[in-house]
Amino acid sequence: MSYEQFSYIYDRLMTDAPYDKWVEYVLDEKSRFHVSGNRLLDVACGTGELSIRLVREGFQVTGVDLSDSMLVVTASKVADKGIHLPLFQQDMSQLEGLPTYDFITIFCDSLNYLASEDQVKETFRRMYSHLEDGGLLLFDVHSPFQMLHGFANRTFTLNEEDIAYIWQSYPGTARYSVEHELTFFVLDDMTGQFNRIDEWHYQRTYPVKQYTTWLKEAGFDVLRVTADFSEDPPIKTSKRIFFTCRKK
Incomplete structure (x- = not known):
């Protein structure tokens, strides 16, 4: 990854x-x-x-x-x-x-x-x-506690002037695993518009x-x-x- x-x-x-x-x-x-x-x-x-x-x-x-x-x-x-x-x-x-x-x-x-x-x-x-x-x-x-209770089925957000994100975590198929779906909106200083960046991360413990x-x-x-x-x-x-x- x-x-x-x-x-x-x-x-x-x-x-x-x-x-x-x-x-x-x-x-x-x-x-x-x-x-x-x-x-x-x-x-x-x-x-x-x-x-x-x-x-x-x-x-x-x-x-x-x-x-x-x-x-x-x-x-x-x-x-x-x-x-x-x-x-x-x-x-x-x-x-x-x-x-x-x-x-x-x-x-x-x-x-x-x-x-x-x-x-x-x-x-x-x-x-x-x-x-x-x-x-x-x-x-x-x-x-394992963090995977099950700190991440799984949780949504995290950030909203600032030049950057924002939506971070959603779901239980993975393996025990004590999570899948993170992240969508970022980052301000481009040159255009003044926000660029969207999508990421998918997987973690397992x-x-x-x-x-x-x-x-x-x-x-x-x-x-x-x-x-x-x-x-x-x-x-x-x-x-x-x-x-x-x-x-x-």
């Missing part, structure tokens, strides 16, 4: 995204588990907002994303800021040809865009092969126990599972689940 035109308005829609909290999570886990290296692979890096913040924290970051247009936006930011941040277009479930890293991150529920169990399991295997021994895989996913099983099968030690940017383990109503995993 590529974001196509959506990538060019993505940052506008993500102005409230908790990028600083993700950075804090990475720094906390680095300290907690005494990882001395700073080489980090940011998978599904999108428009680079998190990657750039991690560079500023002293990490040697490489960004990977499936979307060409997302990477174009990131490359423009990197050039403007004069920082070193190599970028590669790859599918996370087919990652290959890159070196090994001390950290791999997959945030903003990006793993949930994988459509099948096999893709998730293959992604974990690919991440394992691209980590140094003792390196950490850090990622978050939507919880699994129970914590299932993720843990697949991670262990891939060779990882699952060190911590927490929820909602807290130190607490997940409960039934948790929305976002965080996994800290170490390559044995």
